[in-house]
Amino acid sequence: MTRRISILGSTGSIGVSTLRLLDEVGGDFAIEALIGGRNVDLLAQQALKYRPAITVLADPSQWSALRDRLAGSGLEIACGEDAVCAAAGRKSDLVMAAIVGIAGLKPTWAAAGTGAILALANKESLVCCGRALIERVEAHGGRVLPVDSEHNAIFQVLDVNQKDKVARLVLTASGGPFWGRSRAELGQVTVEQALKHPNWSMGAKITIDSATLANKGLELIEAAYLFDMPGEKIDVVIHPQSVVHSLVEYRDGSSLAQLGPPDMRVPISYCLGWPERVAWQAPKLDLVGMKTLTFAAPDESAFPMLRLAREALAAGEGMTTVFNAANEVCVQAFLDRRIGFLQIAEYVETAMMRAQLPSISSKDHTSRDMSVQGIAFALDIDAQVRRLVADLFFSARQHV
Ligand SMILES: NC(=O)c1ccc[n+]([C@@H]2O[C@H](COP(=O)([O-])OP(=O)(O)OC[C@H]3O[C@@H](n4cnc5c(N)ncnc54)[C@H](OP(=O)(O)O)[C@@H]3O)[C@@H](O)[C@H]2O)c1
The missing domain is CATH 3.40.50.720 (NAD(P)-binding Rossmann-like Domain)
Structure with missing residues (x-):
């Protein structure tokens, strides 16, 4: 058919x-x-x-x-x-x-x-x-x-019937073009450098998000909602080779991972074929040729967006919308060369402190209208945060 x-x-x-x-x-x-x-x-x-x-x-x-x-x-x-x-x-x-x-x-x-x-x-x-x-x-x-390679990996290895036996989800992150740099060094980076991702070829917004680790923050929130897991059970590990696309660690000591070359066509083809696997001329992993796979803890002082995403997730859905909206405005401002790289996180943090969230109880959440009104909550917050960040930019210009 x-x-x-x-x-x-x-x-x-x-x-x-x-x-x-x-x-x-x-x-x-x-x-x-x-x-x-x-x-x-x-x-x-x-x-x-x-x-x-x-x-x-x-x-x-x-x-x-x-x-x-x-x-x-x-x-x-x-x-x-x-x-x-x-x-x-x-x-x-x-x-x-x-x-x-x-x-x-x-x-x-x-x-x-x-x-x-x-x-x-x-x-x-x-x-x-x-x-x-x-x-x-x-x-x-x-x-x-x-479709995200990390979540696609977890989707492939998570046994949904034994979610209570999951110790944690581990999202891997390439670390982006600036992994290993100190906060002071990040103050000098340019738009062109930020747009040069070492492993993935992607649109401009997600490429900048990868450089700040905001992308991993968004993915942490995404994983929490997709797999219905608390943020405390989701960890992020830097893995610069982008071969292990994420893991599920079970409480019996087994960790199941999905591996593949850093090519978005692999998770996309999985989605196109699901529930079956499709055969195509997929790029192959050269396990012997790659020699080393390395893993490291993220540096949240140089890359605070990961911490901010975790805080947003803990504060609830309204705050994750604030995080997203402020980040989106700041990434565009960085691409337009109106703010520096480090200011992205600074403005996002300020927006998270100042945003006025409408109250949303857990009852409202579960009984939320399934019509288009169901997203009015998110759109209202998004619009409010865009105005707030524009005001922050404006007052910063007045003070130079
Ligand atoms: N690229 C990746 O490897 C990757 C991996 C994982 C997840 N994602 C996610 O996938 C999404 C797309 O990423 P991408 O890298 O493909 O981005 P992209 O290359 O920048 O493409 C964005 C697409 O959205 C369209 N678009 C922009 N504004 C629109 C609007 N107002 N109404 C309708 N269409 C609009 C663009 O159209 P025009 O180009 O015609 O303006 C383009 O088709 C993002 O959410 C990203 O986080 C991407």
């Missing part, structure tokens, strides 16, 4: 890899929706090749550019945020949720209500929605499959 697949963020690093893998291993598939942000040329090329039922660009100012590129193709097109959400909410068998940042929240939430398998790359939506996102997917008969 033909599988219908939607790709949210098809023009990004994960989206492009997904389409390439579908060419190689997808079997009988049809594309339901292709959704991009601003890259009209690439989206139009993809649409002409895959002929989706609908092609959507988030940026409404490029509507005529998309229309012109697809003129005569007979393809249905749309632009703007509402169109993105409507397309994400169309019935399909599998949705790859790979829009970056909070922009992915509404579309991912819409996709979660379709009953499709949700291959979740957009970790930010889980960080902001918590278990409510997973509950929504499951309430509609779907299933969340983690």
Whole structure:
């Protein structure tokens, strides 16, 4: 039977890899929706090749550019945020949720209500929605499959029937381009250096997050929600070779890990094939050639984002949204060269101290409305934190 697949963020690093893998291993598939942000040329090329039922660009100012590129193709097109959400909410068998940042929240939430398998790359939506996102997917008969290599690794080796026998989850982290540097040295790093990840080729936002270890902080929160584990049972270990993608340590002394080359196509192919494994020309691990695998404790004084993420998780879901929003604004400001590398964590910490969180009781949490109102809580906090950080930037400029 033909599988219908939607790709949210098809023009990004994960989206492009997904389409390439579908060419190689997808079997009988049809594309339901292709959704991009601003890259009209690439989206139009993809649409002409895959002929989706609908092609959507988030940026409404490029509507005529998309229309012109697809003129005569007979393809249905749309632009703007509402169109993105409507397309994400169309019935399909599998949705790859790979829009970056909070922009992915509404579309991912819409996709979660379709009953499709949700291959979740957009970790930010889980960080902001918590278990409510997973509950929504499951309430509609779907299933969340983690795309992040660490969570995909844990998903593969975690025995869900024996979760009470789990001592801890261990997330591995490459450490990014600045692993080993002192806090003083980090004060001088440039955007170009931060964008050069030693192992992974990824979009700009996650690459900067990897350099600050915010990405590992987001992943710690993601793991807590995905696997319903308390933060105290999740550890992070620096593993610069990025070969061991995470471990589950059981209380009987066994630790089960998933290994693979640092290539996102491996976890993506796992999601595309699930519950079976697909055969493709996957890159192979050269165990003998790699010689050494090393592991070290993270340096939280040089990389405070990990500590801040842990504090946010302990404070609850509203604070994880604060952490995410402040980080997102600061990463963009760093990329725009408006703040320095170390200031990212400083502003995030200040935002976490000053944000006014609406109260959300555990009862509210479990009975949360499963309609789109279910994300109003996260969107409100996100908007508030964006204003707060903008004010912090403004007052900092007044004082130079
Ligand atoms: N890359 C990785 O190896 C990797 C690994 C694990 C997890 N992830 C997660 O996967 C997600 C995507 O990462 P990425 O590296 O693929 O990012 P990316 O290369 O920057 O791609 C982001 C995608 O989101 C689209 N987008 C941006 N704003 C949008 C909006 N407002 N509405 C609709 N689409 C929008 C972009 O469209 P345009 O390019 O057309 O503007 C692009 O298709 C992130 O949440 C990241 O944390 C990535």
